[in-house]
Amino acid sequence: MKTQVGIVGGGPSGLLLAHLLHLKGIDSVVLEARSEEYVVDRVRAGVLEQGMVDLLDAIGLGVRMHREGLVHHGINISFNGTLHNINFHELTGRAITVYGQNELQKDLNQAHRQTGRPVYYEVENLTLHDFDSPAPKIRYRYNDSDHELECDFIAGCDGFHGISRPSIPASAIQHFEREYPFGWLGILAEAAPASEELVYTWTERGFSLFSMRSPKITRLYLQCAPDEDINQWSDDRIWSELLRRLTTKDGWKPNVGPILQKGVTGMRSFVAEPMQFGRLYLAGDAAHIVPPTGAKGLNLAGADVYALSQALAEFYKSGSESLLGEYSSTCLRRVWRAQRFSWWMTSMLHVFGFGDDTAFDRRRQLAELDYLTSSRAAMTSLAENYVGFPII
């Protein structure tokens, strides 16, 4: 089989890239290790930056997002039992949209299906070959037989644990990494959101986040150990800890309801540089991971694949490799800004240790939160980074 761009991974990066290329008349084949249901059902991101919303609108994929997504004009920061609102709209003229990654993935799958271009699910033993030449190949097993896909380029959109990044010779790629001594325990609950906007909460017991998916579904997270055993957390224990952390002095608290899904996520910051080797281009979580506190991962993935689609379109139109040559540095500028922001939000809001030795850091965090919520300059800086920088 032959195509122009072989795409490894059918998550948001892979399918959005396939769609952007389709709109430029460029052929692609998507190869995904998991089933379509698995990819859609994974509960992950929820916040789309204005730039991502603008991108989806520009390619005609924003209809359901506008109908069902929730536009938020700001967020709340809570500490010492008091909520402080940061109004993005007033500070930047921009907003965010809460729309589950599952829903976006459904929209991408449906749009892609209509293009008639193939996505192969549940491929196995995928390996990359000859991507330092003009004729890369992807070998894989599908339906119990071996296949080879010949292509001009490979897009590694296969997430942090994928095969693309490790296929690059170690001497040609540098990794920058930070792990955090905590994770997030996240739940989806059948309960009407008790606040119209997100609440990021600092407490002595650790961070907690109130978010939502729809007018009937609340999404909540609490800081836990990185290797927390979810089986140790009964629904009652989860609710009691969430209520302890989130309830404010004036009595605001999330509505309680049946827990529909729960899981633990580790936290890390990671960047691979450059995001390219020969004719293999990395995009999204395959190239970088941010701790989720800044809600940046999915948005960075969108910005990467937009840049890659533009570069490939220029190549196929004129033969010029100029944008392809700039791909990594173009993406990395945004990636490092998002890394800084996500690290900052994470460091400000989480408890790093629970001994006396961190008492100074706790006071410093409170001073930072006090400054953030009382200085227009500080609030504007958060707002500008949270709503994100334009993608298109």
Ligand code: FAD
């Ligand atoms: P992935 O979604 O990981 O997709 C990669 C795909 O490649 C997968 O489907 C995988 O099965 C496939 N694959 C892997 N290996 C192979 C292989 N060898 N062969 C073929 N296929 C392969 N981001 C935000 O912007 N906002 C948020 O609010 C936010 N919240 C988050 C909350 C949580 C709890 C988590 C875990 C993440 C959150 N993120 C958020 C991050 C966001 O979910 C990711 O950045 C996003 O999924 C990245 O998309 P991707 O397509 O690059 O990678």
Ligand code: DHB
């Ligand atoms: C959600 C996740 C985040 O990481 C975040 O910062 C805000 C919201 C969410 O899943 O809704």
